[in-house]
Amino acid sequence: MSVPPPRRRVQSFSDIKPVVLQRSPSVPPLSPTDTMVMAPPPGFSIAGLAAAIGPSAPSAPPAPKAPAPQPPESEPAPTLVLVRRSPSAPSELEVVAPRTANARTLIGFPTSVANDEPAVELEPESAPVHPLALRPAPAPAPAPAPALAPAPAHRPSRAPSRAAIPAYRPWPRWIPLAVFGVFVALSIAELLVAYALRT
Amino acid sequence: MAPFAAYVPVLLLLTVTGFSLVLRPRSASGRLTVATGGLVSVVMVHAAQAAALPAHEGFTRFDAFMAGTYVACAANVGFSVLMARFHEDENRRMADLTYLVAAGAVPGLLLLAWTAVLSRLV
Numbered sequence: 661m662s663v664p665p666p667r668r669r670v671q672s673f674s675d676i677k678p679v680v681l682q683r684s685p686s687v688p689p690l691s692p693t694d695t696m697v698m699a700p701p702p703g704f705s706i707a708g709l710a711a712a713i714g715p716s717a718p719s720a721p722p723a724p725k726a727p728a729p730q731p732p733e734s735e736p737a738p739t740l741v742l743v744r745r746s747p748s749a750p751s752e753l754e755v756v757a758p759r760t761a762n763a764r765t766l767i768g769f770p771t772s773v774a775n776d777e778p779a780v781e782l783e784p785e786s787a788p789v790h791p792l793a794l795r796p797a798p799a800p801a802p803a804p805a806p807a808l809a810p811a812p813a814h815r816p817s818r819a820p821s822r823a824a825i826p827a828y829r830p831w832p833r834w835i836p837l838a839v840f841g842v843f844v845a846l847s848i849a850e851l852l853v854a855y856a857l858r859t
Numbered sequence: 860m861a862p863f864a865a866y867v868p869v870l871l872l873l874t875v876t877g878f879s880l881v882l883r884p885r886s887a888s889g890r891l892t893v894a895t896g897g898l899v900s901v902v903m904v905h906a907a908q909a910a911a912l913p914a915h916e917g918f919t920r921f922d923a924f925m926a927g928t929y930v931a932c933a934a935n936v937g938f939s940v941l942m943a944r945f946h947e948d949e950n951r952r953m954a955d956l957t958y959l960v961a962a963g964a965v966p967g968l969l970l971l972a973w974t975a976v977l978s979r980l981v
Binding site: 853 | 951952955956959962963964966968971974975978979980
């Protein structure tokens with residue numbers, strides 16, 4: 661029984677170490693709609709993500725409870741998940757690879773990780789909801805996290821929404837005229853009083 | 860009643876100071892400087908006019924005229940201070956309201972005071 665490597669929280673994108681990929685000739689080229697996720701979404705491990713999505717190819721190995729060959733003890737857990745938009749439902753993602761915890765052998769991408777640090781886990785501070793929701797998990801699968809970690813380009817803004825900021829309604833421009841009109845009226849009243857007192 | 864020439868410097872100073880009324884709240888500090896300088900200048904004009912008169916007692920018509928001018932200038936300073944405070948507190952709405960009210964109240968106060976003086980109510 662292998663001990664899962666410790667996970668650390670990503671504070672910024674600079675914490676995510678680059679992974680150098682070299683495509684194997686046996687792997688077909690990626691389509692433009694493919695999306696690569698370099699770390700599991702919040703609440704997901706590689707195996708849990710695969711279990712939540714379920715096998716989409718007959719050649720896929722069974723659920724992660726019967727995982728494929730484990731990496732060596734000293735090797736960090738794979739952090740590469742290849743997903744793509746579902747052709748039938750564009751708002752959903754489906755996992756292309758890996759099917760097991762060992763991404764190298766199944767995905768065919770010989771990866772050379774730049775360092776030996778354990779896998780990182782993306783955990784945004786406020787769990788933003790990504791428009792690309794995951795497909796519902798099968799019954800025996802553990803409850804997945806509510807949403808997939810957004811890509812940096814799609815990260816929602818932390819700024820308060822426009823509805824939260826009260827709209828500034830400018831004062832009417834006739835206020836100075838109204839105020840000045842009051843004083844003009846008082847001045848006219850003064851003149852009338854002065855005229856009345858004189859007569 | 861002082862000669863008309865005695866009023867010319869005051870009218871000129873008030874005209875220049877009146878231009879500060881169009882300065883927006885974000886320029887409240889500059890507006891406060893102009894208002895304070897205008898008030899001091901009017902006081903100096905009044906002092907110079909009073910020194911040119913022979914020694915006398917009582918409150919002349921020109922003194923009453925200048926007192927009304929002081930009220931308007933002091934109101935301009937007060938509105939400018941309020942505007943600067945609201946601007947520092949980033950209370951844009953109240954700063955804008957102060958700006959609009961001052962644009963009507965300062966010339967209005969001046970008109971009211973001068974009317975009261977020139978109509979011999981005070």
